[in-house]
Amino acid sequence: MTNVVTRFAPSPTGHLHIGGARTAIFCWLLARHYGGRFHLRIEDTDLLRSKQEYTDSILASMRWLGLDWDGELTYQTQRADVYSRYVDKLLESGHAYWCDCTPEEVEAMREEARQKGLKPRYNGRCRSRELGPGEGRCVRLKTPLTGKVVFDDMVKGRIAVDVAELDDMVLRRADGMPTYNMAVVVDDYEMGITHVIRGDDHVSNTPRQILIYQALGLPVPTFGHVPMILGPDKQKLSKRHGARAVIEYQRDGLLPQALVNYLVRLGWSHGNQELFTREELIEFFDGRNLNPASAAFDPAKLEWCNAHFMREMPLEELARLVAPFVKETGLGDLPQERLIPLCEMFRERANDLKAMAEAFRPLLVPADELSYVEKDANKHFTDAGKEHLHRLAPIFAACEPFTSESLDAALNAYVADNGLKFKQVAPPLRTALMGFMGGSHLKDIMAFLGRAETLARLQRAAG
């Protein structure tokens, strides 16, 4: 395959959702794999529901996911005259006709068909009336009376539909605007699109669009219909399932490469490989091995995937990414040199940036504001426990320099010299430092805290 050109064509009536994001990723990957082009087209012909803020949001999400597009953005509303020209061509060639049936009349026809148990459709009343242009008139396609429309879908294989199932669809509305199917065909043709990858819900539109391509005498692109993403309960994804827009995952502290990796594996596979670098994705994604069955979204696996990338990424980068979350958590602005050791201590203990930032809290509040988990405090701040803290304080105070290594040595010496077991000393110390039985290595915690904070915590806990 050479000269692959794909496009992602969202309509700006909402934020970019994970379903759309996955479609975009597939389109982007296919283009990048074959060294082709990937275009972005804003399908904003629904004037009532389209909003600029949604376009902005979608673009922001695309950038965040790292899906760069080629060339300029296309807005359908700016191309009304282009679509009209193509409709006129169809009128001239006899492939389309004017219709003055009102929407109410058409609805009556459909209702009548429904009553008879037939497929609801326009009955072709104006098909041979030879009407000309006029107020309130739309233009319809003169659908062939017999035959089948057949196409080979990249994911579903051969699909065949009898034209008898299709009615004479509207190409240009009474207000002069093109309908979706008309605009899509014209745009895809003019943009040179070779592969149309889109959601499953468009399969039934495909035969209609192919009919338009044929009437126009244009080459038909290759189609690939990816199944929709279901909720964890196998039901249609909805607000009930929590976060669905990629912007929400971004706000929750997910890494874009994790979301991309997870989404791409939902419906596509490369043997048993689960984790991919972006380069591998581009190398392996050739448009094959797409699963025709719909997949359920599994938040747990997404988390696992995210945790993986957090552990793999350079600390400096992780520190930079977590900074805004630390600030948002109310822990203030921290310099990189403070953030890096924190990330090193907690990256393996958090599944996302937000949770990691929250895990920093015990180490960032002053000793007297540290909150204790009651259960742990009661259990470990015993007389014996406090005694250890009392005796440890001067030992740590004497550590010079106050580093992870010297603290570790001092703590080990204390345990050994007194014939103790680590289990006797570590729990009260940990609870004094963290407020609960969790966190990273004691030596690292103390080194990060510094001498004054460490001693203040021991003193407070020892009473």
Added chain:
RNA sequence: GUCCCCAUCGUCUAGUCGGCCCAGGACAACGGCCUUUCACGCCGUCAACAGCGGUUCAAAUCCGCUUGGGGACGCCA
């Protein structure tokens, strides 16, 4: 109602055009090891070819039917 599509462990999936699959990997769950906590890591356990008929020496893989899902039937996209 009509048309189209789909169907392997709880979930994502491998299974390249029938045999090497009494079905493999990953997430989750559970158990263990490691360990000063929590994690990470490692080891292990549980667990699926929707059902029924064909075709064939041989079927998760091919065909048909049934059942169960989903989608579409707009002068929305």
